[in-house]
Amino acid sequence: MQDFLQQTLSGDAPQRQRGETPYLRWQWLDHGILQLEPLGEPQQALVLSAGIHGNETAPVEILNTLIGALLRGEMQLRHRVLAILGNPAALRAGKRYLRHDVNRLFGGRWQRIDDCDEARRALRLEQATEAFWLQETREVQPRWHLDLHTAIRGSWHTRFGVLPLNPQPWPDNFIDWLTAAGLEALVFHTAPGGTFTHFSCANFNAASCTLELGKALPFGTNDLTQFAAAQQALAALLSGEPLPEAQEAPRRYRVVQQITRLSEQFRLHMDAETRNFTAFPQGALLAEDGETRYFVQQAREYVLFPNPGVALGLRAGLMLVEENAQTEALSR
Numbered sequence: 001m002q003d004f005l006q007q008t009l010s011g012d013a014p015q016r017q018r019g020e021t022p023y024l025r026w027q028w029l030d031h032g033i034l035q036l037e038p039l040g041e042p043q044q045a046l047v048l049s050a051g052i053h054g055n056e057t058a059p060v061e062i063l064n065t066l067i068g069a070l071l072r073g074e075m076q077l078r079h080r081v082l083a084i085l086g087n088p089a090a091l092r093a094g095k096r097y098l099r100h101d102v103n104r105l106f107g108g109r110w111q112r113i114d115d116c117d118e119a120r121r122a123l124r125l126e127q128a129t130e131a132f133w134l135q136e137t138r139e140v141q142p143r144w145h146l147d148l149h150t151a152i153r154g155s156w157h158t159r160f161g162v163l164p165l166n167p168q169p170w171p172d173n174f175i176d177w178l179t180a181a182g183l184e185a186l187v188f189h190t191a192p193g194g195t196f197t198h199f200s201c202a203n204f205n206a207a208s209c210t211l212e213l214g215k216a217l218p219f220g221t222n223d224l225t226q227f228a229a230a231q232q233a234l235a236a237l238l239s240g241e242p243l244p245e246a247q248e249a250p251r252r253y254r255v256v257q258q259i260t261r262l263s264e265q266f267r268l269h270m271d272a273e274t275r276n277f278t279a280f281p282q283g284a285l286l287a288e289d290g291e292t293r294y295f296v297q298q299a300r301e302y303v304l305f306p307n308p309g310v311a312l313g314l315r316a317g318l319m320l321v322e323e324n325a326q327t328e329a330l331s332r
């Protein structure tokens with residue numbers, strides 16, 4: 001296969017569906033789903049996904065560059081990898097989604113909507129990742145899932161990670177990797193959700209994170225130098241090379257409330273320029289939806305992903321508090 005992204009955008013199956021380099025075997029499993037296995041004993045099982053939202057192109061370009069180097073035999077591979085371009089139809093259209101946001105449909109939530117391409121795609125991605133996680137290998141392998149996205153708005157932290165609810169402590173080497181990838185902040189969910197990373201963590205005990213790399217822009221207009229540390233950390237992870245030197249430890253935030261758009265009356269009291277991680281004081285009215293009103297409850301809360309245009313019933317924003325960095329450091 002010449003190019004994973006171009007192949008996926010073409011909508012055609014490749015003529016050659018499997019191959020080998022001096023370091024690995026690869027197999028095309030389905031549109032936008034490619035499995036790679038090192039010729040030696042793998043150390044980890046790693047799902048790398050991007051393009052779950054079709055307008056979030058920077059991470060798609062980064063993933064495709066790395067997969068290209070692996071397929072051309074220019075890079076070693078240490079882990080079993082499932083590379084995924086999540087929503088090919090939305091990528092072709094340059095839109096977040098066509099009918100339904102795929103990243104709200106995991107964990108069987110695709111069954112709650114009408115049959116459509118995106119419901120089928122969420123099921124296909126669940127099947128492919130489940131089969132990948134459950135494949136037998138000689139050694140038990142740590143499972144990681146990195147789902148690469150970009151935010152719709154500008155952010156006070158250009159690069160950050162969003163980690164699903166996890167009753168287990170996160171492995172130290174996973175947090176170290178996220179730090180080396182240049183993330184300025186980590187956001188910890190406190191409730192389950194329909195995201196791909198929650199699916200992998202809750203059902204297969206994978207250490208997983210949604211990486212948010214900059215702001216959504218069309219293909220070819222991204223400044224990938226902003227994400228050089230993330231790309232280097234991904235290359236180092238794949239090839240087993242040492243990680244790039246980490247800069248500062250990321251700031252840590254915890255979700256304290258979700259703003260949900262329940263009806264057509266929903267009004268968000270933030271303007272289109274409000275950036276992610278903007279702080280609001282206690283008592284500030286954030287949104288109204290008929291009788292329901294959302295206020296800042298803690299001394300200071302930070303907004304994440306404010307979006308008044310989501311479908312009814314979906315999250316229109318998250319409110320965060322910052323964790324005490326010292327307490328966190330002591331508890332690790």
Ligand SMILES: O=C(O)CCC(=O)N[C@@H](CCC(=O)O)C(=O)O
Nearest residue numbers: 103150151152153162195210305
């Ligand atoms: O900028 C936005 O409003 C959304 C960016 C985005 O797609 N974020 C992910 C986060 C998933 C998570 O909570 O882990 C999403 O909304 O699906």
Ligand SMILES: [Zn+2]
Nearest residue numbers: 053056149150
């Ligand atoms: Zn996204």
